[in-house]
Amino acid sequence: RRIYGLRRRRKNRRSKRRRRKRRRKRREIHVVMGNEACDLDSTVSALALAYFLAKTSPAPKAAFIPVLNIPRAEFALRTETTFLLRERGLPAASLIFRDEIDLGGLHRAGLLSLTLVDHHVLPSADAALEEAVVEVLDHRPLERDRGAGCRVTAEPVGSCATLVTERIAQGPPGVLDRLTAALLHGTILLDCVNLSPAAGKVTPRDVACVSLLEERFPELPARDAVFQALQAAKFDVSGLTTEQMLRKDLKVLSSDELVLAISAIYVDLEVRPGGN
Template sequence: MERFLLGCRAAVQMKKLAQIAVKRLAEVQHLESRPLHVVLGNEACDLDSMVSALTLAFYLENTSESKAAFVPVLNIPHSELALRGESVFLLSELNIPESSLIFRDEIDLHALHQIGQLTLTLVDHHILPSSDKSLENAVTEVLDHRPLEKQYPHSCSVTAELVGSCNTLVTERILQGKPEILDWQTAALLHATIILDCVNMAPEAGKVTPKDSKYVAQLEALFPDLSSRSNIFESLQKAKFDVSGLTTEQMLRKDLKTISGDSTMLAISAIYMDLEVFLQRSNLTAELDSFCQAHGYDALVAMTITFNPHNEPVRHLVVFCPSVDLQNTICEALEYSHCPPLNLTPAPTPHPNLRAYLQGNTLASRKKVLPILRDALWGGNPGAMRTPSGKPGSEDCSQEQMDDELDKTINPLIPEMSRDEEEPVLPPTPMNSLVDECPLDRGLPKLSAEAIFEKCSQITIARSSTSPPQKKK
């Protein structure tokens, strides 16, 4: 795998030199080189997307009769890799150097397409964002594990099957096509990724399908010295939420949501670190101010999240805002919230410009705090909600991409919890209802009396606000 990736980088470098020469000499016919066939993952570039791009490109390079050079491209800027702890960890464990990878900001796909030197395979997604719409006619193959929302021409090979991991489909392709090319390093990439995506192959988590289990078992039979499933899962989960090596800016960006309205933009970050440890970071106020200025945020709310010995979430809040008036508005909304009550207690902080709170109601996740802030600042305008990237959710993301973002990652200690919302989520119904041994009945989260009461209260409030006024008799 490593030799293959280094060869891909060399091919991309040659293509860059050729493009420069074309601009200078304007003689394309004298600069013939192998066209590029790029295997491109999705913009989230989680472990499933990254590994499926690497391994499918490896397979195609070793089996295709095409003259093209098959190159995996990670669909993020190089600087974003550090935010994906599980990917960094697995690459390091398998001795795959970061320098051998090719990132989206290191190759100009649009320029290659314009000169007729690009074809594409999409893995772990099948709908390009609006910024890449011009590349659609370069797509010759799709490999995805979600329901199709777009039809491609018959000339495009499409494989879409509802399994727990896209890498299950890549493994199937390799083992059914040319299994002799599979080395230990590539097998370990596939094996670890499927295990993480399928929550350690536990049926009660509602992710794993019979096909996932089948190909994990086949990889283990071919390579008996692969690490145990439990060790892999625990290590990757720990790495996913390890922020110890990140800068303050990287921690804030790792799990970020924004809401905006009128001329105000507010950032809400989840920080997987103890409140006291976070507040003791050197130059914290200056770094928060720099982060807000760089991204145009008027204020920042950080929710620190840790887990107690009983695996229960512990949540606290930090509010930063250069404007005293805006900071007071935010803090008052949080302090006096009653739906839900946050039960906040002011916490000591060494930074005079920061307000910190111990959150008594640890069940109130970011999902519950966001409406409080939106109502306080903009009267609850639903259009103010934005995606983690800060882009309007309906513009560039399909429904399958937005749903997948919420479902992709699992809390490191409580498998039933989504990292993005830190709350129990239902298992993905389409995936489980279309396969044998449906585990839906075991995957449902337990409902508490408090949750039922809160939902009933929300329904009552919603109905009362929308019902027409009664006529006076």
């Protein structure tokens, strides 16, 4: 009996060592994810910050993955985003969308770390993922406190891409490349209405980041040209189906008895002189 018990203890110790070894071999998945609106600011902030973390992280086994927080089928509705990424040679096939990665499964396996950009509160459906949040980067006032283990940056600037630009600029030299700079540059300009004070969104930090990007990459297109192109793309529905046009700017109000969906359709109105 003593020999049998000793063998069992040795077997259990070997099993524990094997499990620990397997865990060490697992690769941490660090997801950088924007909000559910998945507008240009949210998308580019996730892409740029994930790229920066991948280049600078001391964790050699971590995989940094930007995730767009919508199903892939809805990406075509973000016309300004599809335009900018296409112009900069980033194919949609290279992107990862929310319906293509099992965040819950990764979290249950103990493999998930989550950074939130352009938002800081997960919806109730994702409440289980709160434990995995290790960093927040947002330009809105905080609605809730985070634990001591979560790095929080919440600053009142016009664009979350401004905070990402500042973060990258403070990092090692050479990490910021032309593609990332162009994405951040266009995003800040669109979010801050071409840095117009009259729009009431821009802050000195947004202006400083745009200037920094232009100084490092003088070949970036002129601000007016970038803003006008993105603004036109934002309201361009020429490539969408009727169903997609109805879903592009859909607002839903609901109660216990009623669900009301309201869609906005963008059309050009022609005013004819003397017309009634």
